[in-house]
Amino acid sequence: MTIEHLHHLFLEFPLVCTDTRKISPNCIFFALKGDNFNGNTYAAQALEKGASYAIVDEEEFAGHDKAILVNNVLNTLQELSQFHRNYCKAKVIGLTGSNGKTTTKELITAVLSRKYKTIATKGNLNNHIGVPLTLLSITPDTEMAIVEMGANHLKEIEFLCKLAMPDFGYITNFGKAHLEGFGSEEGVIKGKSELYDYLTSNDKSIFFNADDPIQKEKLSKVIKKFGYSQNKSEFFGIKLIGADPFVKIAVDDIQITTQLVGSYNFTNCCAAILIGKYFNVELDEIKRGIENYIPQNNRSQIIKKNGHHIILDAYNANPTSMKAALENFQQLKADNKIAFLGDMFELGKTAEKEHQEISNIATNMKFDQVFLIGENFFKTKSDLRKFKSFDHLRETLNNKTLKNATILIKGSRGMALERILDLI
Known part of the structure; x- marks a missing residue:
């Protein structure tokens, strides 16, 4: 089937799905592959759940009359999107x-x-x-x-x-x-x-x-x-x-x-x-x-809880955004400032240097308390409180009362620091 023919089908059924847990009636299911899954194995299930067609790239899963066999499902999805954008x-x-x-x-x-x-x-x-x-x-x-x-x-x-x-x-x-x-x-x-x-x-x-x-x-x-x-x-x-x-x-x-x-x-x-x-x-x-725009999904959210004013910025972090968040936090007019900083990922060979630099910046800003969380921050040389994992932090915070604080929570997505909200 050519991309043009597939696009005609898409115009008739203009909804794409790549996850059988989210199948909508009359969608077109694209059987993508990943490191730990093969979407082809779910094609029949997608059709049973109401998909109009399933795009597969392994012949053994193309027996259904609504299964369309292509050379590569991902490439087909990309080519279809390009064709549609041009259309x-x-x-x-x-x-x-x-x-x-x-x-x-x-x-x-x-x-x-x-x-x-x-x-x-x-x-x-x-x-x-x-x-x-x-x-x-x-x-x-x-x-x-x-x-x-x-x-x-x-x-x-x-x-x-x-x-x-x-x-x-x-x-x-x-x-x-x-x-x-x-x-x-x-x-x-x-x-x-x-x-x-x-x-x-x-x-x-x-x-x-x-x-x-x-x-x-x-x-x-x-x-x-x-x-x-x-x-x-x-x-x-x-x-x-x-x-x-x-x-x-x-x-x-x-x-x-x-x-x-x-x-x-x-x-x-x-x-x-x-x-x-x-x-x-x-x-x-x-x-x-x-x-009227209100940030969500852990991005620069303001949350009030138990007398605390919390800046939740835990969606992601890198050295540039971490420094900017700390500089902004320093400028706020507030008492009892507490920063929870989580590891920054995907820094490769620069990880040690960049985490040390952020640790130094946080130290010099002289907040009331700073908690560093994660293996990279744990290795830094500083007098700040360091925790190798979130579990170690949990053990400490469970036995510590934070009162009427202004709190910054910042870290990479993999650290999931929004969990701190359950501890304070």
Whole structure:
């Protein structure tokens, strides 16, 4: 079956599923494979649960009249998504960066949705499977599609751009993330800049932070670019009023008071404002979109519990985002500040150095208490309280009362530090 023929089926049954636990009636099931599973073995079950067709790549599972045999299910999913993206008329905005991708994506969506029929990446489904699923969620009436692109190796953004074919793009920043895969900070810059490379080589437009020296240098010769700045009059001006704790922004003569904690979220808001203005969303509507956005999923959430004010930022962490979170926490006007910091993953050979540096920063900030959790932080040299695992922390906190504290919880996803909420 050709991709064109498969696309005709998809238009008739425009819902894709890759997990038999989430089968919806009349969906098309793609039997993907992983390190510990083979989706082909679930194809019959998917059809029994109501899938219209099952796409498989092993002949022994293709006996059902609704099973479609292809050479490679993943490649077919990707090719179908590319075909569908080309078929639809929606404008596609590609988004990548080391930190803040998902929050920025949600803010842009909140703004553009005030005027346009908009879809966006769900959660952080931003890889070689998630991007195709996002593209396949574009409907005939979709006007804007915001596609988040994640990567931890070179050439991954380049590949995702070939699928999504973005008309516009934005890079949040270049930070110390996924150093194990990229090899160095230079590797991060090169890898994330693959979005710029695609856009410029295809005469597409770029949104950017004109106050970021790396972005400014890389785009110095690019014509089709639209930037924001706090300092440069030749770009769209947006000012940070403050962040204690919520980010407040001035645009023209309008003040926007967000529900986002941390000055590091300022540029995320700026991107949404700039893109909204570019697409002629009225500033009052931009303000409503941003002010109504409430962070979820452990991203810069403010939680009040048992007399504590808690900043829960435990969705993920790397040295750049960890430093930014600590700097913001230091600036807050509050008593009894306590920081829980969890290991940062995917740092490769730089892990020891980066964890020691964060430990030093936290020590110098002289918070009332700092708890370091995880094997990497446990190895650091400092006078801070260190715990090799979450279980060791639990044993300590169960016997310790924290009273009326302002608390920061920050760590990589694998640390699952949101569990601390059950202990305080």
